[in-house]
Every structure is written in structure tokens, then in C-alpha cells.
Amino acid sequence: MSAALQGAGRRRIGRHTRQALLLPALALVLVxxxxxxxxxxxxxxxxxxxxxxxxxxxxxxxxxxxxxxxxPRAILGVLVxxxxxxxxxxxxxxxxxxxxxxxLIGVSSSAALGAVLTLYTGIAAAFTLALPLGGVIGAxxxxxxxxxxxxxxxxxxxxxxxxxxxxxxxxxxxxxxxNLAPSPFAALEIVxxxxxxxxxxxxxxxWLALPFMVPGWALLATLARPLDALTLGEDTAHSLGFxxxxxxxxxIAGTALSVGAATAVAGTIGFLxxxxxxxxxxxxxxxxxxxxxxxALGGAILMVLADIAVRLPFPGNELKLGVLTALVGxxxxxxxxxxxxxxLP
Amino acid sequence: xxxxxRMALGIQRMRWQTLALAAAAFAVLALPxxxxxxxxxxxxxxxxxxxCTDQLALLLGARDRLVSVTFLAADPxxxxxxxxxxxxxxxxxxxxxxxxxxxxxxxxxxxxAAPGVQMLxxxxxxxxxxxxxxxxxxxxxxxxxxxxxxxxxxxxRAMIAxxxxxxxxxxQTHPAPGGHRPIAxxxxxxxxxxxxxxxxxxxxxxxxxxxxxxxxxxLGVGRLPLERVLAARPDVLILSSLKVSHPSLAAGFIRxxxxxxxxxxxxxxxxHHHVWACGTPLVLGAIERLAHLRATxxxxxKALRP
Numbered sequence: 266m267s268a269a270l271q272g273a274g275r276r277r278i279g280r281h282t283r284q285a286l287l288l289p290a291l292a293l294v295l296v297x298x299x300x301x302x303x304x305x306x307x308x309x310x311x312x313x314x315x316x317x318x319x320x321x322x323x324x325x326x327x328x329x330x331x332x333x334x335x336x337p338r339a340i341l342g343v344l345v346x347x348x349x350x351x352x353x354x355x356x357x358x359x360x361x362x363x364x365x366x367x368x369l370i371g372v373s374s375s376a377a378l379g380a381v382l383t384l385y386t387g388i389a390a391a392f393t394l395a396l397p398l399g400g401v402i403g404a405x406x407x408x409x410x411x412x413x414x415x416x417x418x419x420x421x422x423x424x425x426x427x428x429x430x431x432x433x434x435x436x437x438x439x440x441x442x443x444n445l446a447p448s449p450f451a452a453l454e455i456v457x458x459x460x461x462x463x464x465x466x467x468x469x470x471x472w473l474a475l476p477f478m479v480p481g482w483a484l485l486a487t488l489a490r491p492l493d494a495l496t497l498g499e500d501t502a503h504s505l506g507f508x509x510x511x512x513x514x515x516x517i518a519g520t521a522l523s524v525g526a527a528t529a530v531a532g533t534i535g536f537l538x539x540x541x542x543x544x545x546x547x548x549x550x551x552x553x554x555x556x557x558x559x560x561a562l563g564g565a566i567l568m569v570l571a572d573i574a575v576r577l578p579f580p581g582n583e584l585k586l587g588v589l590t591a592l593v594g595x596x597x598x599x600x601x602x603x604x605x606x607x608x609l610p
Numbered sequence: 611x612x613x614x615x616r617m618a619l620g621i622q623r624m625r626w627q628t629l630a631l632a633a634a635a636f637a638v639l640a641l642p643x644x645x646x647x648x649x650x651x652x653x654x655x656x657x658x659x660x661x662c663t664d665q666l667a668l669l670l671g672a673r674d675r676l677v678s679v680t681f682l683a684a685d686p687x688x689x690x691x692x693x694x695x696x697x698x699x700x701x702x703x704x705x706x707x708x709x710x711x712x713x714x715x716x717x718x719x720x721x722x723a724a725p726g727v728q729m730l731x732x733x734x735x736x737x738x739x740x741x742x743x744x745x746x747x748x749x750x751x752x753x754x755x756x757x758x759x760x761x762x763x764x765x766x767r768a769m770i771a772x773x774x775x776x777x778x779x780x781x782q783t784h785p786a787p788g789g790h791r792p793i794a795x796x797x798x799x800x801x802x803x804x805x806x807x808x809x810x811x812x813x814x815x816x817x818x819x820x821x822x823x824x825x826x827x828x829l830g831v832g833r834l835p836l837e838r839v840l841a842a843r844p845d846v847l848i849l850s851s852l853k854v855s856h857p858s859l860a861a862g863f864i865r866x867x868x869x870x871x872x873x874x875x876x877x878x879x880x881x882h883h884h885v886w887a888c889g890t891p892l893v894l895g896a897i898e899r900l901a902h903l904r905a906t907x908x909x910x911x912k913a914l915r916p
Contacts (some may be wrong), residue, residue, distance in 0.1 A: 308838055330840050334840070394628035446854035446857075446858070450861070454858060465801070465835065
């Protein structure tokens with residue numbers, strides 16, 4: 266019996282060390298892929314030369330390419346990826362639904378609609394912060410619509426169906442606005458808004474998104490303990506001193522702020538928020554709160570990796586990010602559905 | 611799909627076909643002009659379905675006989691003759707817009723609005739296709755084709771003579787350097803550029819520059835990512851600017867801070883978007899401006915990179 270206890274203790278310690286090591290390990294991988302991302306691009310600059318540019322070496326053109334094109338791009342990859350991973354983990358935890366994710370449930374597409382509305386009507390040109398604000402307002406409407414349609418514990422199917430409805434409505438309105446926009450280029454830009462891309466983004470986009478993302482992350486981070494309590498059920502959570510309505514408000518605001526700003530600068534990027542929490546859940550056990558920080562880091566890693574991958578096959582004519590995330594995430598989604606169905610009686 | 615639904619769809623399709631046939635028959639019977647193989651010598655009702663034929667027809671003085679031009683002709687971003695096109699009926703290249711106007715000549719480009727043009731052809735309208743200009747020699751050729759089609763041969767010949775005279779004058783005043791040429795790179799919204807086998811490429815070469823897009827193997831019109839624009843380090847950055855810049859991501863490309871920093875090192879010149887699109891005598895102004903700029907650069911400029 267004492268041996269069994271000791272065994273349990275060892276297992277417990279094993280998991281604790283695994284958890285303790287998880288965040289530093291993810292951070293290390295993130296640094297590595299970030300550096301890798303700075304060395305890759307269509308200009309054909311050597312890897313060492315590109316890194317030298319970071320520290321004032323290399324020629325002027327190289328420095329400009331690395332510091333003004335690749336660096337903001339890699340930073341945006343980290344910010345957008347962390348946002349989607351974090352929001353995915355929070356939504357899955359709160360809704361107790363393994364298929365919840367900003368892209369699938371329509372938050373991203375309604376954010377894109379909001380951003381498109383401000384950009385193509387010229388509001389974004391007149392008032393700089395209008396673009397991310399448009400994204401945030403779109404995202405708020407998306408989340409609230411979803412709450413009304415599916416609600417908490419409303420069942421996986423209801424949530425996904427409501428998500429499909431919101432996504433197709435927002436997508437159709439986005440296409441409509443782009444078709445009506447006076448710019449001859451607008452109609453072609455629907456691909457960016459539906460598929461997402463980080464190509465040719467600048468620090469201006471980093472500064473646009475960051476002021477909304479940081480408070481969004483902070484709000485979502487405060488959910489860690491309530492989410493753990495919520496896994497025991499709403500009443501228990503309430504009795505533990507976590508007001509459920511306050512938690513919901515923070516989730517909606519945090520998701521809308523971060524995902525809205527991310528979508529406004531990078532377009533709709535699907536499946537990332539779905540895949541990342543599932544990949545990391547085995548490392549933290551089934552505690553929704555403990556999954557938040559690893560999911561943010563994991564999302565950032567996957568996004569930067571995806572952004573490297575879109576540049577590789579056709580340099581100079583790169584793929585859209587959504588193409589890649591859907592190619593990976595789509596089969597994963599199907600596998601999830603199959604696994605989920607098997608578990609149901 | 612059930613058999614019933616399929617049948618219903620089939621019937622519906624048949625109905626549409628009958629309707630289309632009836633409409634076609636009506637168009638052929640009821641309208642004057644179309645259906646004749648070569649039409650009258652001097653067409654009185656000309657419809658133009660291409661922004662370049664719009665402008666050439668206007669330049670040849672056919673405004674009174676134009677029953678319709680494209681909506682692009684009236685947009686100052688795409689057309690040099692937007693003011694002249696104002697007041698004319700505008701079309702978007704669809705057959706339905708053209709049929710009621712009963713034109714006795716339809717002008718079309720070889721790429722744009724293909725389905726509409728094909729439909730008009732099937733309905734028996736007389737169509738003249740004026741191909742896209744891919745070099746400077748195509749300009750007098752296109753003027754001749756169009757002038758002949760609209761019965762303005764004399765004006766066409768005069769316009770060709772003026773164009774060739776002007777071109778000769780520019781190349782005499784600013785002869786292209788024999789040795790290495792400074793590099794110029796054309797960049798438009800979305801990073802669109804032009805390389806070999808394009809009108810814009812020919813304009814840049816004729817002005818005595820080496821076209822930076824050639825180094826990237828751009829054939830005709832292509833896209834360059836911003837990284838490659840910066841890596842090319844051109845001596846002259848030619849921005850293809852829009853007169854009325856409606857907000858879009860494409861227009862944002864030109865405002866990227868990295869491009870601004872790069873063009874601080876290069877000479878930056880802004881030439882209107884519509885100049886690059888159509889082979890009209892108006893390209894002479896752009897050639898002259900660029901050739902003059904190149905001459906002021908002197909023999910300087912960096913050595914030509916492959």
C-alpha cells in the first residue's frame with residue numbers, strides 16, 4: 266500500500282515537473298522558430314547575413330528587409346498566434362466544448378467584417394485606430410450572437426451550427442462590401458480577409474493591434490482560476506466565489522479585444538485555436554485554467570511555423586495562411602468529430 | 611437530388627434556353643445594323659468594351675458616334691480621358707447593356723470582357739478586336755486598326771505620324787546610354803510591376819533605363835513581393851500612382867514604411883497609373899519625363915546587376 270502511494274507520488278511529481286518544464290520548453294522553441302522566421306524570405310539573403318542585420322551588420326537593403334519587413338512579420342505572427350491559441354483554450358474551457366475556436370464559431374469572420382467596414386469606407390484612413398476598433402466591435406457582435414444562439418452548455422452541435430451561420434453571414438457581408446467598394450482592387454482582397462496573411466505587414470500593424478491585444482490577453486489570463494472551478498460545474502464555481510456572469514463578461518471582452526485586433530491586421534486564420542489546446546492538453550491534465558499560458562505560447566509557435574511554411578513552396582507568390590492552417594486543421598477537426606462521436610453512447 | 615427535382619431543373623433550363631433563343635432572335639430581327647457581315651463604311655453607333663479602345667476612339671475624335679464606353683473610361687484612376695468620357699453611357703462589358711444600344715460596331719480588347727464580347731458575336735454584332743499593346747510598335751498598329759474600323763483613316767495616319775515624330779525627338783534629345791544603364795523599377799498598388807514583353811517595360815527601356823523587373827524574370831505584368839523590391843535597389847523607383855486612391859490593401863502596399871525608406875535612397879518618381887495600361891500616343895509624355903530624369907542622373911547610377 267505504501268508502495269502504491271509512493272508510486273502515485275512519483276507519478277504526481279512526474280506530472281508536476283512535466284508541467285513546470287512545459288512553459289520554458291515552449292518559450293525556447295518559440296525563440297528558435299522566431300529566429301528561423303527572420304532568416305527566410307523571397308529576397309534570398311543568407312541566414313547568417315540576415316541575423317547580422319539585427320545587430321547593425323549587413324548592407325542597408327538587407328537591414329531594411331530584415332528590420333522593416335521580416336521582424337514586424339515575425340512579431341505579428343507571435344501576437345496573432347498567441348491570441349488565437351489563448352482564445353481557443355479559454356473558449357474550449359468556458360464552453361466545455363472541445364470544438365470551440367474563434368475561427369469555427371464565427372468570431373474571426375465577424376471581426377473581419379468589422380475591419381473591412383472601417384477600411385474600405387475610408388474611416389480607417391481618417392482615424393488610425395478605427396481598423397482594430399472595427400475588428401473588436403465585429404468580434405463583440407459575433408461572440409454575443411453566439412451566446413444568444415448557442416449559449417453555455419448548449420451542446421456541441423448547436424454551437425457549431427450557430428458558428429456556421431455567423432461565419433457564412435459575416436463572410437457574405439464581407440464579400441458584399443468588397444464588391445461595392447470603389448477601389449478596383451477591393452474585390453480581389455477578399456482572399457486576404459477570408460484566408461489571412463502576414464505578407465508585407467509593417468510595424469504600423471503591430472502598433473495598431475497591440476493596444477487591444479494586451480488588455481484582451483490580461484482579461485483572458487484572469488480566467489485561469491475560474492475556468493478550473495467551472496470544470497466542477499457552474500453552481501460549484503459560484504459557491505467557490507466565482508460569479509459566473511463576471512467570468513462570461515471577461516471572456517467575451519477578452520476574446521473580442523484580442524481576436525478582433527488580430528483579425529483586423531492579419532485576416533481570418535482558422536483552426537489554430539482549435540488544434541493548439543488539444544495538442545497541449547495531455548501535458549497539463551484536464552485543467553482548463555492551466556492550459557491558457559501553454560496554449561498562448563503554442564499558438565505563437567504554430568503561427569510562426571505556418572508563416573514560414575507559406576513562404577517556402579512558391580517564393581515570391583506565397584500561400585495564404587488560412588490555406589495552410591485549414592489543410593492541417595481540417596483533418597484534425599474531422600478526427601476530433603470521429604473521436605467525439607465514438608465517446609458518445 | 612430526387613428525379614422530380616432533376617426534371618424540374620431540366621425543364622427550367624429548357625425554359626431559359628428558349629428565352630435566350632427568343633431574345634437572340636428578337637435582337638437580330640428588331641435592331642437595325644447587326645447581322646450584316648461588314649456593316650456601313652463609317653459606323654454611326656460605336657460601342658467600346660475596353661478602356662484602351664475607349665481612349666483611342668476618343669482621341670480619334672469619335673466622341674459623337676460613341677454610344678457607350680466602359681465605366682473605367684470615366685474613372686480618372688484608369689483613364690487619361692475621364693473628362694471627355696463623362697456624359698457618355700457607361701458599360702461594364704456585359705452584352706445586355708450593349709444590345710439595346712444597337713451599335714453598328716463593337717470595339718473590344720483581346721482580354722477583357724470576353725463572355726460579353728462572345729455573346730455579342732453570337733448575336734451577330736460587328737466586332738473589332740484591338741489587341742493589347744505589348745511594345746511601342748504596337749501603338750501605331752493599334753491606331754491603324756481602330757482608325758480603319760471607325761472610318762477615320764486620315765486622322766489615324768496623322769496621329770501615327772505625330773507619335774513617331776515625337777518618339778524620334780525624345781530618343782534624339784536623350785539618346786539611350788551605350789554602356790551600363792541605371793536601373794528603374796516600376797511599382798504599382800499591390801506590388802504590380804512590368805517586365806519584358808509589356809508596354810511599361812518598353813517605356814522604361816526606351817527612356818534609357820534597365821528595367822529592374824527583368825532581373826526577377828517578370829514577363830509581361832507580374833507581382834513583386836516587397837522584399838524583392840528592396841533587394842533590387844533600383845536607382846529610380848517609379849510609382850504608378852492613382853489619381854483618386856480609394857482605400858484598399860493594394861494601395862496600402864505603396865505606403866509601407868520600408869518602401870518609403872528604400873525610396874529615400876533611390877530617386878522617386880510618380881507617374882500616373884493609367885499611362886502604363888494603354889498603348890495610346892499619351893505614353894510619349896511618360897517616356898519624355900523618364901528620359902529627362904535619366905539624363906539628369908548622368909552616367910552615375912549603380913552598375914547593372916543581373
